[in-house]
Amino acid sequence: MAAKAPKYVYAFGGGTADGRAEMKNLLGGKGANLAEMSRLGIPVPPGFTITTEVCADFMKHKGAYPAALKAQVDKALAKVEKQMGRPFGDPANPLLFSVRSGARSSMPGMMETVLNIGLTSRTLPGLIAQFGDERFAYDAYRRLIMMYSDVVMEKAAGIEVERDQGIRMQLERILEEKKRARGVQLDTQLTAGDLKDLCERFKKRIQEVLNKEFPDDPQEQLWGGIAAVFHSWNGKRAVSYRKIEGIPGEWGTAVNVQAMVFGNMGEESATGVAFTRDPATGQRRFYGEFLINAQGEDVVAGIRTPQSINEIGKSDQTRHLSSLESAMPKLYKQLVGIYKKLEKHYRDMQDIEFTIERGTLWMLQTRVGKRTGTAAIRMAVEMASEGLISKPEALMRVKPEQLDELLHPMLDPAAEKAAVKLATGLPAGPGGATGKIAFTADEAESRAKTGEPVVLVRPETSPEDVHGMHAAAAILTSKGGMTSHAALVARGWGKCCIVGCGALDIDTANRRLTVNSRTLGPDDWISLNGARGVVYEGKLAMLEADPEKNEDYRKLMKWADQTRQLLVRANADTPEDAAQAVAFGAQGIGLTRTEHMFFAPDRIKAMREMIVAETEEARRKAVMKLLPYQKNDFVGILKAMGGRPVTIRLLDPPLHEFLPKEERLVEELAQELGVRPAALRARMEQLHELNPMLGHRGCRLGVSYPEITEMQVRAIFEATAELTRQGERVMPEVMVPLVGTLQELDNQVEIIHRVAQEVVQENALRRLPYTVGTMIEVPRAALTAGQIAQTAEFFSFGTNDLTQMTFGFSRDDIGGFLPYYLEQKILPDDPFQTIDRIGVGRLVELAVQEGRQTRPDLKIGICGEHGGDPDSVMFCHRAGLNYVSCSPFRVPIARLAAAQAAILWPRKAGKKPGKKAARKAEKKAAKKTAKKKAVKR
Ligand code: ADP
């Protein structure tokens, strides 16, 4: 027996189907769901789906189909003819088809659909006779001509045209002319004669422009449509959408050929779209729009104002129009029955399309509906409470990134619509903000102190501006990209920020900002939408962010905390940030950077004195001036964290970052410090490094200037002693940065323990609660983690530097080539945003394994930017880390991502290497969580 050809064509309709919902890969989302609806007994116009495999084949063989396809299509087509009681191409009673695209995951509006296939000069009279409506038939015909010429004859043929010169636009203009000539506004007001005349003109124009006749043969139209849908998979729009959404090009699209039903057959006909719950708020109410006497995309195209599907959905724009509920109550009731059935069946909010043909309801599509973050949370929690889904499913339903929406104040969208847009830049920091313009960091700080909200507007920012950046409500720069200093700092704080806004002409000296032909000064308000990168003139109304007020959010996060096995900490440098972190659910601080503390105007002088000091004695004297400040900082942070662990990193950046760059400022500083400008310049020359990222920084500073380490740890321990005496519980963890060898660490740890001992004695204490560990951020440290763990009581992966040094990419310079790397798929993602599992991840896994071999109870975390990236959080869970640490505003995101990781890859007890006791404890903990966790479906 000859091998049977694979099944390329799957029929649906009339209460049965060859396919089902699970077959999305083969049938595409639309086809699989049409099959499923048909099986559920929901009225679906019959048709068939040509599989995505055919698409792949079609691509591979440059437009040729598998040999067996034609026969399978003919057979399926005959079946539809029988079901509908009309033959395709029949002059007396013609069947028409729609040819619709449909990929695995929905790509709304990205690919093509052609309606009314099968209308020709021979079948037109039949269609008129069949429905007794000439106007309708010509309306259908002119739509076919418009869609077909555009999709099949132009786009699929690969004809490139200027934006406005496409055949569709040309035909649209002819249509507009016609309406004008007839003195009407709506398509529906054109008569049969008008439409007939239009069809003739359309065909003539097509012949002129495309040099081809509009096909007058049903089979030719059908196969032209099928090929065009396959081609549209590689159309420009579809390709760029796939890139953004990360959909692989190999997937391909299916083609659905479906009997036409007509919503444009008069007042008893309609077409519409609806959501089973409100996609904006998540509220459990049927929400949708429809149009009477319309077809296909009319509803979304905005040609006429669509009507609300029901009474409660009416808005000010639709108040005067009748709803489907009131106009066609019986059909509305039927639709309600169907939507409920669909939501129950799919166990998620559905986005549906329907058409009513002369009083008969047909469903054309159902899919899981897209939704805002707020809506996603509400739906997930409510569906779990309704018993529609389980708690773990509810947790999986919300994308961690979607929480972001709730965590920042936003510009009021209504105010935004009415406002004057000044410029657009890169959306670098979340949320919205409004304030008066401040032109320098100092100005921003002093004005903010008086309670005035300001937006810091700079060409770009540097570490010297940090105090002003912190004080400002938002930051706006004309230069720089998404990884510029301003962007990095703002994201870390969750502060609204727009960078690279090239249209700004900033005159700092005269405190003037010129943009969009307007000139603004320090008393003028501007407003920023950091999520979209838009700058507006004036003071726009804001919507406050307070996620804890959102009951659904609170519930979801509670479930997340019960489920996750990874702790979540925050990176915070100030008591305010620490308090914010706790409010967002942080269980400790994973990284306190001490260098930011030196930039404040009251201490930078002492810092600079220390740096320019020539002798150890002078240096020690200067550095000790910083002690009271540092101690204060640590008292504040340790107190704010109330007994939760706080990892404090010793000084990390190269010293020259603390010195001014402008010549004018150097003169000033020399005067201030009482040194000769020439001597200061010489010292700066000395500090200058060709490659500061690999230079004199991190623990290398502490090794060469032990007095810096001594001062810092003294500040930490004196703060600890003071708080302990006051009865506060505190848990500092001293972290040595940039260690590459055990000897470097030992050198610093000797100082740390010695100073601790001194503080213990000075304060007549028995002991101080603290631990000492290191960052693992130099590849050598990861490779020798087993040795380093002999001294280190904890590891914290500094994945920014670790990525930098593993790839040999400077994170400050990656902008020059990263776009090419991403475009050419040399890298899948920016490795500074999503951890490189294969390379950097391997170092992490190795260090975890060897570190724990030496020290089974080694506490391990991550404190790089990756700590707040959901994918990277999942990686950290799987690598066996104890915690992740991220910016306070990303803490909830990390909590949810950690819960999802625990659902997807539950940690099994006894899997991790460790002492017997540790293993036992973990078993117990795992049992507890397993018990708590709802049963997985
Ligand atoms: P998209 O994927 O862009 O939503 P569709 O394939 O859903 O495209 O087609 C767009 C619109 O065309 C549908 O919303 C529907 O209104 C109309 N349409 C598609 N097939 C039919 C059909 N068989 N009968 C009537 N209208 C149809």
Ligand code: MG
């Ligand atoms: Mg659709």
Ligand code: MG
């Ligand atoms: Mg580092």
